[in-house]
Amino acid sequence: MERTNLGRTGLQVGVAGLGCGGSSRLGTRTDKSRAESVTLVRQALDLGVNLLDTAARYGTEEIVGEAIAAVPRDNVVISTKARLHEDGAEAPHPPTALVEGLEDSLRRLGTDCIDVFHVHGVLPQHYEHARQNVVPALLAEKDKGKFLHLGITEYASVDTGQTMLVRAVEDDCWEVIMVAFHMMNQKPRQRIFAHTRRHGIGTLNMFAVRDIFSKPARLSDAMRALAADGRVPERFATIDDPLGFLVHDGGATSVIDAAYRFARHEPGVDVVLTGTGDSDHLRANVASILKPPLPAEDLATLRELFGDLDGVGLDPPNPASRS
Ligand SMILES: NC(=O)c1ccc[n+]([C@@H]2O[C@H](COP(=O)([O-])OP(=O)(O)OC[C@H]3O[C@@H](n4cnc5c(N)ncnc54)[C@H](OP(=O)(O)O)[C@@H]3O)[C@@H](O)[C@H]2O)c1
Known part of the structure; x- marks a missing residue:
């Protein structure tokens, strides 16, 4: 596995997470x-x-804890999170709730120190509370050795213009951020990565594939809607396989292969996360992330066609599994 620095954390991480x-x-x-x-x-x-x-929130910390129980702790970088609010609730949680959440995560993961602890899915209206009240409480726990690096993740399907992260990257308390970036959501290049690269903030890329590139009907529907709004050329309203132009000899082997490679080679992306419950998908996705960049002409086409789109393909999680 190719390794890289996770921003200025000092952590060496595989480019596929x-x-x-x-x-x-x-x-x-x-x-x-x-x-x-x-x-x-x-x-x-x-x-x-x-x-x-x-x-x-995912209910998978105990699974991770069991899987790594026999692995030397230094061989694994654990990133986990505590929510700042519950869906539908107006008020965010007080700092004590996140400190308790940290303790619960440590127990479920079976470790005495988490590598990256994030405030999870922060809405723009809760950011100042996070910065002023939650960060000092969590940094006190960091000083006790409960975690090594503080992170923050966006609520991409709600905050589609990324206003929270745009604000957060101006602050120096976040050592790692998690950001939604993909072939049809390229705006983070200017508004997020320009800052994270300058300040050495580590980046975890989510949504590289999500629904839009893993469900062909979802992609066709999105393209039809974008064409109707004049946001992509009209021909995309009727093409069955709108991103098929990426799949050719010397190019990608599938739209999913293209999507992971696109994210992986974006300057400013440290780690591309792949989320799957399928062992064959996992093997294929890691292989994709380790492949070379897409051909320059395909990258230019993606930029020309989709570089100005904003807030596209930020699918909310399946209702049964909010993340
Ligand atoms: N705000 C936040 O903090 C936040 C929000 C969202 C996500 N995240 C993190 O980011 C991670 C990545 O996001 P994601 O889970 O949405 O991952 P993703 O890798 O962008 O997309 C995963 C989806 O694509 C499917 N898929 C993956 N590989 C495939 C393949 N080779 N062929 C066909 N379908 C494939 C998966 O289904 P299968 O199971 O069938 O493979 C799943 O439905 C999450 O797991 C989570 O850790 C954080």
């Missing part, structure tokens, strides 16, 4: 047994993945 949330949640939301989910995490480690991203 395992997402233990999303719609798949390691298969716990589909047909997989707990033992199969544990095996999937171990398969990722065998493939050279060392960063595992989970969250209290």
Whole structure:
């Protein structure tokens, strides 16, 4: 596995990371047994993945804990999160709730120190509370050695213009951020990565594939709607396989292969998360992330066609598995 620096954290991470949330949640939301989910995490480690991203919300921390129980702790980078608010609630949680969440995560993961602890899915209206009240409380826990690096993740399907992250990257307390960036959502290049690269903030890329590139009908519907709004050329309203131009000799082998490679080679992306409950998908996705960039002419076409789109393909999680 190719390794890289996670920003200025000093952590060396594989460029492919395992997402233990999303719609798949390691298969716990589909047909997989707990033992199969544990095996999937171990398969990722065998493939050279060392960063595992989970969250209290996903219900997969115990699975990660079981999978890494016999692994030397230094061989794994654990990223986990505590929510700042519950869906539908106006008020965010007080700092004590996140400190308790940190303790619960440590217990479920079976470790005494988490590598990256994030404030999870922060809405713009809660950011100042996070910065002023939650950060000092969490940094006190960091000083006690409960975690190593503080992170923040966006609520991409709600904050589609990324106003929270645009604000957060101006502050120096966040050592890692998690950001939605993909072939049809390229705006983070200017508004996020320009800042994270300058300040050495580590980046975890989510939504590289999500629904829009894994469900052909979802992509066709999105293209029809964008064409109707004049946001992509009219011909995309009727093309059956709108991103088929990426699949050719010397190019990508599939739209999913293209999507992971696109994210992986974006300057400013440290780790591309792949979220799956399927062992064959995991193997294929890690292989895609390790492949070379897409051909320059395909990248230019993606930029020309989709570079100005904003807020596209930021699919909310499957209702059964909010992440
Ligand atoms: N705000 C936040 O903090 C937040 C929000 C969202 C996500 N995340 C993190 O980011 C991670 C990545 O996001 P994501 O889980 O949405 O991952 P993703 O890799 O962008 O997309 C995963 C989706 O694509 C499907 N898929 C993956 N590989 C495939 C393949 N080779 N062929 C066909 N379908 C394939 C998966 O289904 P299968 O199971 O069938 O493979 C799943 O439905 C999450 O797991 C979570 O750790 C964080």
